[in-house]
Amino acid sequence: MSIIETKDLTYVYNPEMPGETRALDAVSFSVEEPCIIGIIGHTGSGKSTLLQHLNGLIKPSSGDVYIGGECITDGRKNLADVRRKIGLVFQYPEYQLFDETVAGDVVFGPKNLGIADDEVDDRVRRAIEMVGLDYDEVAEMSPFELSGGMKRRAAIAGVIAMEPEILMLDEPTAGLDPAAHKDIIDMIKKVQSEMNLLIIFVSHNMSDIAELSDRVFVMKDGRIVMDGSPEDVFSRGDELREMGLSVPPAKEIAGRIKERAPKFESKALSIEGLAEDIQKFRNIKEKA
Amino acid sequence: MAFIEVKNLILEFAKYDDAGKPVSSKRALDGVSLDIEKGSFVAVVGMNGSGKSTLAKCLNGLLLPTEGSVTVDGMSTADDEHIWDIRSRVGMVFQNPDNQLVSSIVEDDVAFGPENLGIEPDEIRRRVDDALRKVGMYDKKDKGAHMLSGGQKQRIAIAGAVAMRPDCIVFDEPTAMLDPAGRKSVMEIIEELNSEGITVVLITHFMEEALEADRVIVLRTGQLLADRSPKELFADAELVREAGLEMPPVIELRDRLGLDKSIMSKDELVDACLL
Numbered sequence: 092m093s094i095i096e097t098k099d100l101t102y103v104y105n106p107e108m109p110g111e112t113r114a115l116d117a118v119s120f121s122v123e124e125p126c127i128i129g130i131i132g133h134t135g136s137g138k139s140t141l142l143q144h145l146n147g148l149i150k151p152s153s154g155d156v157y158i159g160g161e162c163i164t165d166g167r168k169n170l171a172d173v174r175r176k177i178g179l180v181f182q183y184p185e186y187q188l189f190d191e192t193v194a195g196d197v198v199f200g201p202k203n204l205g206i207a208d209d210e211v212d213d214r215v216r217r218a219i220e221m222v223g224l225d226y227d228e229v230a231e232m233s234p235f236e237l238s239g240g241m242k243r244r245a246a247i248a249g250v251i252a253m254e255p256e257i258l259m260l261d262e263p264t265a266g267l268d269p270a271a272h273k274d275i276i277d278m279i280k281k282v283q284s285e286m287n288l289l290i291i292f293v294s295h296n297m298s299d300i301a302e303l304s305d306r307v308f309v310m311k312d313g314r315i316v317m318d319g320s321p322e323d324v325f326s327r328g329d330e331l332r333e334m335g336l337s338v339p340p341a342k343e344i345a346g347r348i349k350e351r352a353p354k355f356e357s358k359a360l361s362i363e364g365l366a367e368d369i370q371k372f373r374n375i376k377e378k379a
Numbered sequence: 380m381a382f383i384e385v386k387n388l389i390l391e392f393a394k395y396d397d398a399g400k401p402v403s404s405k406r407a408l409d410g411v412s413l414d415i416e417k418g419s420f421v422a423v424v425g426m427n428g429s430g431k432s433t434l435a436k437c438l439n440g441l442l443l444p445t446e447g448s449v450t451v452d453g454m455s456t457a458d459d460e461h462i463w464d465i466r467s468r469v470g471m472v473f474q475n476p477d478n479q480l481v482s483s484i485v486e487d488d489v490a491f492g493p494e495n496l497g498i499e500p501d502e503i504r505r506r507v508d509d510a511l512r513k514v515g516m517y518d519k520k521d522k523g524a525h526m527l528s529g530g531q532k533q534r535i536a537i538a539g540a541v542a543m544r545p546d547c548i549v550f551d552e553p554t555a556m557l558d559p560a561g562r563k564s565v566m567e568i569i570e571e572l573n574s575e576g577i578t579v580v581l582i583t584h585f586m587e588e589a590l591e592a593d594r595v596i597v598l599r600t601g602q603l604l605a606d607r608s609p610k611e612l613f614a615d616a617e618l619v620r621e622a623g624l625e626m627p628p629v630i631e632l633r634d635r636l637g638l639d640k641s642i643m644s645k646d647e648l649v650d651a652c653l654l
Contacts, residue, residue, distance in 0.1 A: 134558050341632075348653065365632060
């Protein structure tokens with residue numbers, strides 16, 4: 092049984108009006124195992140619209156979404172139950188922090204689920220620790236006293252405390268300094284492996300996509316036009332560039348080397364991997 | 380005299396209790412001094428909360444010094460008499476393209492600044508057309524701003540600043556929310572404007588963007604940690620780490636391969652790899 096599946100998911104803005112736009116156009120995919128899925132696409136390609144369909148925030152014009160085999164779009168399913176299972180972290184989630192304390196903010200979601208008090212406290216502690224913050228240190232602090240990266244992690248803890256089966260994040264690293272950026276990357280890996288859930292994230296940062304994703308969707312004009320491993324997707328650099336996207340820096344540099352030295356081969360997506368491949372190539376050349 | 384002179388700049392934000400009484404204050408900038416020469420391209424980097432955006436807002440008097448001074452072309456930002464002159468010389472472009480467009484139609488948005496300067500309509504027309512051509516958006520001049528992509532909106536925001544004919548534009552993380560094509564086009568426009576003589580101050584978290592500058596200013600907890608060329612900064616791994624930054628990919632690869640420290644661009648790197 093699939094964790095999540097869509098069939099011909101279509102969403103039309105302004106139907107039968109001059110501004111009619113297909114934001115999603117017959118999107119079909121299925122995910123069977125917990126993993127990390129990265130979605131890329133230029134602005135307006137349908138990424139955020141897709142996320143909003145997956146937890147029932149938007150109703151499709153046609154087509155269906157299935158969560159754990161159950162259809163959530165036929166109107167029979169209680170969408171509150173769906174949203175409990177699927178956590179959505181919006182862009183810049185720290186702007187949505189509102190409580191006087193970090194713990195107060197994180198507890199808001201689970202409390203609204205009607206969970207017993209002692210269970211809620213446990214969940215809040217677990218969620219705060221899960222995102223890499225020290226519960227005893229930050230629980231009673233105002234979220235506004237935290238640094239930018241910590242604020243974002245506190246906001247994500249609020250969604251994790253709902254203990255979703257699927258976690259979706261829209262641009263989780265945008266606007267962070269390099270150190271905070273790395274913390275979020277590490278956090279996403281840890282959340283996925285420890286909670287064994289499906290994570291779907293959208294990003295404009297190709298290095299993040301390459302580092303985190305088990306599978307990458309490339310969206311264009313409301314459709315998924317590529318669906319494969321990061322290695323496969325980023326080996327199609329010319330097509331990506333035509334869509335206004337790019338490849339990770341390691342891939343771009345490798346491409347430039349290959350233009351001048353056709354025998355050079357590297358599948359590396361990280362600078363570390365590329366350095367090894369270049370070193371090997373140079374050693375072979377030296378011997379020759 | 381440098382175009383912008385920042386001297387011992389201290390900026391404190393006061394915290395107030397419920398009754399509105401100040402209870403404590405936080406120093407966002409703590410004794411920063413630097414000069415920005417006319418026509419230069421200066422990048423400002425540092426961790427979240429290091430004071431970058433606060434510094435940017437001090438450069439055209441959106442924030443005024445608690446202590447110390449900021450002068451633009453010899454005029455102090457604290458001097459009421461000069462503040463409008465300063466703001467027309469030092470323009471600003473912010474991070475979020477959706478928060479800085481004021482009109483629904485592209486050309487009206489670009490005209491907003493010059494209109495407020497009380498410029499003649501014919502001259503406004505010339506400036507708006509000229510600014511839109513510079514950012515490659517002339518053919519979209521009568522389009523609705525909401526129809527544009529993030530990168531296009533950001534180019535309109537830049538055109539709005541350009542139409543003021545400023546000497547300097549301060550960009551506060553202008554590419555943080557853009558897709559790869561949007562980022563590329565905005566960086567190309569910034570470099571183009573600089574090559575035409577506009578002084579550029581670019582705040583960024585992307586080290587490969589800092590690499591394009593003549594000079595990089597590194598802030599940490601409100602203090603100036605370093606002020607040097609990209610070449611000197613990225614030769615100092617210890618300093619980069621201490622500032623909570625990272626090496627640009629080209630430099631990281633260069634150092635992993637033990638290549639010469641003078642290599643700063645992808646082209647130079649590829650050349651060195653093939654030697």
